[in-house]
Amino acid sequence: MPSSSNDTVAVAVTTGNAPRRGIPPLVRYLAIRLGLTALLMLGVTIVTFTLTNLVPADPVQAALGEQAAANPEIVAKFRAENGLDKPLPVQYITYLGNVLQGDLGTSTQTRQPVAEELAKAFPATIELALSAIVFSALIGIGLGLWAAMKRRKFTDQVIRVVSLIGLSWPTFWLALVVYYVFFFLLGWFPGSGRLSPAAMPPPQVTGLYTVDSLLAGQWSTFGDAVYHLILPASVLALYTIGLLTRFARSAVMEVLDMDYVKAARAKGLPKRKVVLGYVLRGALVPIITVLGLAFGSLLSGTVLVEKVYSWHGLGEYSFSAATKLDLPAIMGVGLVVGVVYIGLNFLVDVLYGVIDPRVRVS
Amino acid sequence: MSKALLTLDKLSVTYRLPGRGKLTAVNEVNLEVQPRQVVGLVGESGCGKSTLARAVCGLEPISSGSIHYGDVPITKLGMRKRPADQMRIQMVFQNPYASLNPRRTIGSQIADGLRINPDKTTWSVANLLEEVELPAEAQSRFPHQFSGGQRQRIAIARAIASGPELLIGDEPIASLDASLQAKIATLMRKLALESGASLLFISHDLAVVRIIADDVAVMSKGKIVERGPVNDVWSHPQDAYTQRLLAAIPKVDGLGTLPG
Amino acid sequence: MTTDVLATRAKRRRWIKISPSFRTPLAITGMVIALAWVLIAIFSQWIVPFNPLAQDFPRLQPPSAEHLFGTDQVGRDVFSRVLSGASISLPLALMLVAASMILGGVLGAIAGYFGKAVDEVIMRIADLVFAFPTIILAMVIAAALGPSLTNAVIAMLIVSWPAYARVTRSLVMTARNQEYVVAGRLLGNGPFTSLRRDVLPNVISPVFVLAMLDVGTAILLLAGLSFLGLGAVPPTPDWGAMVSDGVQQFSSWWISAFPGLAIFTVVMAFNFIGDSLRDSLDPHTADAVQGRAM
Amino acid sequence: MTETKTGLSIKNLEVTLGTMKEPKQIIHGIDLELIPGQITGLAGESGSGKSMTGLAICGILPENARTGGSIDFGGRNLLKLPERQMNQLRGKEIAMVFQDPTASLHPMINIEGQLTDHLRVHKRLSRKAASARALEVLKLVQVPHPEAALRKYPHQFSGGQLQRIAIAVAVICEPSILIADEPTTALDVTVQAGILRLLRTLCDDLDLAIMLVTHDLGVMSSLADRISIMRQGLIVEEGDRYSILTNPQHDYTKALIDALPRERSEDDDYVDPASVDSSLLDAVELVPVIRDESPSLNDELLGAKIMEDPEERKEESR
Amino acid sequence: TACAGSNSPSNSGGGDGKSLVVDASFDLKTADPNRQYETTGSIVAKSLYETLLSFDGEDVTTPVDGLASYEMNADNTVMTLTMKGDSKFSDGSDVTVDDAVFSLERVQGVKGNPSFLLDGVTVAKTGDDTLTLTSAEPNPALPFILPNPALGVVNQEVVEANGGSNTESDAAEGFLNTESAGSGPYMLESFDAAAEVVFTSNPNYAGDKPAYDRVVLRNVAGPTQKLNVEKGESQVALDLNPDQVAELGSADVKVISNPSRYMIFLLMNQDPAISTVTSDPKFMEAVKNAIDYDKIVDMAGKGSVQPGGVIPSIFVGALDAKEGNARDLDAAKKALSESTYKGEKITLNFPNDITVQGLSLQSVAEAAQAQLAEAGITIELAPAPVATELDAYRDGKETIGLWYWGPDFPDPSNYLVFAPGELVGLRAGWPADGDPAVTTLADAAKAATGDARAAAYEEFQKSLNATGPFIPLLQPAQNVVTSPTVSSVITNPVWTVDLALIK
């Protein structure tokens, strides 16, 4: 009996396995996910719609001026224009039908297509949140890794205290303090807005000024955009840095205890290779999960920073939509954030697959 | 011949795998356990031993065939309370660190077993502890205050407390230190038989099965390939797989013979 | 001192596992600060030098011996307001966290233990709330029910329970397959007995630690809502609302700086405690706590 | 054989863990000789310091470890060697195989990566050359379909195959010393038999000095040339395989051999409960231990006997 | 035509070719002049479009010629406008009488917020350069209405080419949000209702070339505006509240403070179904006497005043503050003891997410609450987002409300809405027969012409002060803060600020 054949027995146990036929599992998985996503979005729209209509206030009053609101003719026209004269279920179905055709409706405030307004507000927020998350990821994961390597030592304690303190600031206040200090007192950074008033926004491709200016080859605009991003992005990032540092530390620490790290060291690999190739790689899956979640919360956290930095993004848009009962706008924001959230989860799942081959197979 | 205590008739258990696949972990198995008999179930990792044991306890759904406990058919436990007539089947698990609730004293956990014993006068917590060679004072302690071997004895005491007619041990000795394994296994046999129960003892340590079992069943890839009195199987294995299995056991003869 | 009490309690009942490693300088600092604030919250009525609502003083006075933290834009003593603010923000944040923990914990435990359809329904609802922009929900609820701290808490409760549900669910899903839970079922425990006796006590401590870590976040969020005018009703001395007042007059920095610092210190204290607690948990449960949403 | 392999000799090795304030000595001065072409078995109860000895040889003890004595390899004391030089020896001259192959291979790096990364560092080979060498070694350890295996990931293999791969990782740089820490404990007997054969073959063909850690006396008996028995950080008995297994001198060794399942005589159906040797169980004094981590399986059992100082015991249990 | 070269480089002011940054808190919805009716919208429309009549600088007492000159017939029913004919649209075409007629009809036709300005008015072209506005009722306010930027004249040809019309089917708003089609001093470079509007000077503008070629009007929150202008990041800040202005003291900036056109008032519901307390005249008297007007004005800072009646100080017919309500705590307590009030909590509703000239209504509410408490009246504050609260306010459901009124045009007739049974009167639950005496005076004021108007409106306000449910509290200051490089900014109650006049 050749000894090597013995080992194959364990695998052969799956002989009871039914042959896999039909749609490849990955496609199936994607299809199911997509279906679930659609259902979830449907849920989001229903909830938003119901909630907004529960608000005991009339969008007419919020949208029309004193005199106009007193004029029944104008009010009737406003209602008709915005479909508010129909029963709620009809309004909802109409809305849904339009959304399926890519029409998110028209803002009751500005009478502009919500999709267009979102196309302006969304990239601003994404640019801010993306820079913040990149910033947090680099610093947070770095600090976490460092703390884990020095576990229980002085460095670890210092990093711990610093990251916990970073988690403790009320963003809205910090945003203003930072603006006051770094713009007003020190003058190190430019004031409000995404670009200097003199600068022209680059031709819109993605809506992210940094990316668009690079695409257009406008280096000075790129510099200006980055310069304006630094303060708000750092303020936003502070919380996530703290969060990621703590998280990366414990994820890395767990991996450090794994046999495969011991094995890698026993192989005589250089330290850098062990840390980046083995340790970080092993800790990446949970870190990415948190990164996804953190990005999601960053998106909704921007509202407080956007106010101070005159960063006219999704946060400000949703705030004014909600306070002015701009129903299509609220629904639009709900949809966009929902899509981003689900897209993010999807991205995270895809990344799992890229990082972890075990996920790829099933 | 008296009626079998446990009868498996062409039992199959199938797992659904992620995606479309299915895995038949137990494949048309016939097996009988007689009253007051110790049956050893051996086979390599993943061959379906645990699945079989869990199905007997009603923890896995049966995909075809049947399990009868006396005349009672065993069905999946699901989310209901376990029927009283099935509670005579009890199990001792593999991992002594996971089989006791860390937040409750061992005394109260053994008392859980006593509560369902139809003959409440047979045992008390104290004499059960004594039976597994632990002092009675131990009952007010928590599981983490015991070593693995001690915990496994507590788990046995709890199972015995319920007055089982069939005791199933799913690799109860696998995670214990070598020097303890044989002792715990023998203790289990002793207690089961003393209290009038049968024992289905699952292990991949063939040497231990050999000393405590009356009958042995050899399982491979979801099927039982050989079944018979332990010494017959040991000395005249019929199935090729059993032969290979037995040949692979290293002997402690100090001669440097490589097994297999 | 308090840590010792906790530790001995833990030895007795071990519901919440606190190892001696919890007694670090960090945890003690956190406990001391938190305790101080709790005391202030309890006794604020008696220790404030002035009525926090009275507009008796010249407006916008910088900090002085009489008004340690100055006066605000309508002539109230900021020091008194910051102190009495503790009795508003702290209990609310604690209540909110407790309520989300209970609501999310119970739903998550049921979802995790029973699985199947129950799980699907509960978790899809949780997904829905997750996918929903938090601030919008809070704003719409505040708009619908009118701004008030209670409504802000309700809004936040609606958005915060899923985090607990997820964590509890995943813990329960692991725990329900633990051998001792199965053993209990074999000994005749019904599902609810099993959940209560075998499952929940063993998952409660990570959920509790999560809650501790969340107190800070809850205070920050409540303050954020007040800042947006969706929380505390004036003239309630709520810290978030005070910061909000103050940022209008930023040169009168004391109006926002002191409530801002108050928020900061409380949140920091709870973060210190929560983090130390998490540290003293074993790595696997700590994992689950970390993996939650924020 | 192109080069003569060097052996390794451990003299009075001590390992202390824990903080300076609360030191915890794990190994209390042991001597061990690893000879090329020979398998030295290290047996002993759980927690006796077997793995620590292996880690000490590789120089990958926990960070807070302090060592005493010497580990002499080719005239150099490994314990005193600077980290950089030690790193050049690790993997190249001294290799290690761990107990659980599923845990010791990185789940996210393919087999080729894990086989060749240290090879390329140590031998400065090109990617291609390293790949060719990897294929060669996979054939040597008898992994089926070696070409395809290179691009697979650990989860696509069975435990036995993985352990073969882990052994391949260890021997790819042609080391002199191989430390195998319970290499078959996680495997089935049939698979174990294959690995045992492989280790024997490798030892003979590559002239390796193997240190085999195990607590399975069966494995010891099949493979080890010499056996050392360890307990509580001390080597209590040492000798050639046959004499240790047939004629144990030390009480602990006797107890171990005693604990082996003995055959029943043909004619009795039941084991007489009275005949069960429960002396070991009786000996267990019930000492409550309070710890949060799982105690190692058996140290408490015998620990109670070895710790004379009750105060020390208390310290231990906190 | 020779206008192409009209932008001669020899203009006055030091801002040649420079650009100007103006920070404002936006309430901007559109750049379509005929649809906008918001503060920011007026600033934008004023810069891009010209109106038929206008005001000179900050004086709103006399309408002056704009694109046209006007004549009113004796009974104030027909207004004849004669186009001056020297203006050109930014595309170089002439501004004609057709454009004017089209624009006015468009305001009416689109049924937007400003449509009411021309309610009951018929627009007709009567000649090559004349048009008439005919009203059925006498409409003496019309000359004061026409300068409103909402009545800006758009280029009919361009607007119609882009879907525009003077009916409800008009679809030119989207176009007008990307390009302007007017004859004003500026053209639209870019427009983002949420973020910023950028203007470039109109080469075909007939008037004096503005000092700044490019103006960026940015949406910036109050506190940030202050830091920006102090730092020189922006040159003009429009929405600083008085406290922020006061803090500027030492800073190197200039402050222009004027009383604004807004009037903040309390209303007490007269409908017994809503509250038997607030409809009690004695209770009303108590409240009027309990409010500390001076303290509120003080709190609102420099430049703000107490309006004597509902009409702000800057308009014809305004009452002097001395003739308004005053604090008399004893009288308040006495009146209170005679009232049905038993110490119960009375809610005070107000919108908490808007500011009036940077002043949040919340601080006014808090001050009033504290002052009423001194007289023994317990007030519970009930803030809400304006969208929610407007409903209750406009439906007359509030017990006590704190609101403000901004005039639609600078004429006292605008304030007749406070009379019983009128728009705002009804919001205080004040029915048409609520107080015949006030009604009579209101009718008299409406009918009065010429110099008699001022006196008639004063009488109306006095009786309103005495028995009406409104308590005018405050006319906050309009503060414009500029950096030293800016030498002059002219504010105006109708369009806040004319960007083209900033020097």
Ligand SMILES: Nc1ncnc2c1ncn2[C@@H]1O[C@H](COP(=O)(O)OP(=O)(O)OP(=O)(O)O)[C@@H](O)[C@H]1O
């Ligand atoms: N819940 C499950 N879902 C899918 N497959 C399962 C499940 N549980 C077990 N299996 C598979 O069923 C087969 C039999 O498993 P089982 O646990 O019964 O084996 P075993 O003989 O007890 O092995 P071991 O000796 O390792 O305990 C294995 O291939 C296993 O992977």
Ligand SMILES: Nc1ncnc2c1ncn2[C@@H]1O[C@H](COP(=O)(O)OP(=O)(O)OP(=O)(O)O)[C@@H](O)[C@H]1O
């Ligand atoms: N990182 C550590 N810190 C402190 N003590 C440790 C650490 N790792 C191991 N120990 C202790 O060192 C002792 C020796 O451990 P070692 O792993 O060498 O035992 P072993 O003989 O390999 O046991 P096993 O058979 O269980 O593998 C044990 O008492 C263990 O509890």
Ligand SMILES: [Mg+2]
């Ligand atoms: Mg099993």
Ligand SMILES: [Mg+2]
């Ligand atoms: Mg070991």
Ligand code: NI
């Ligand atoms: Ni883990």
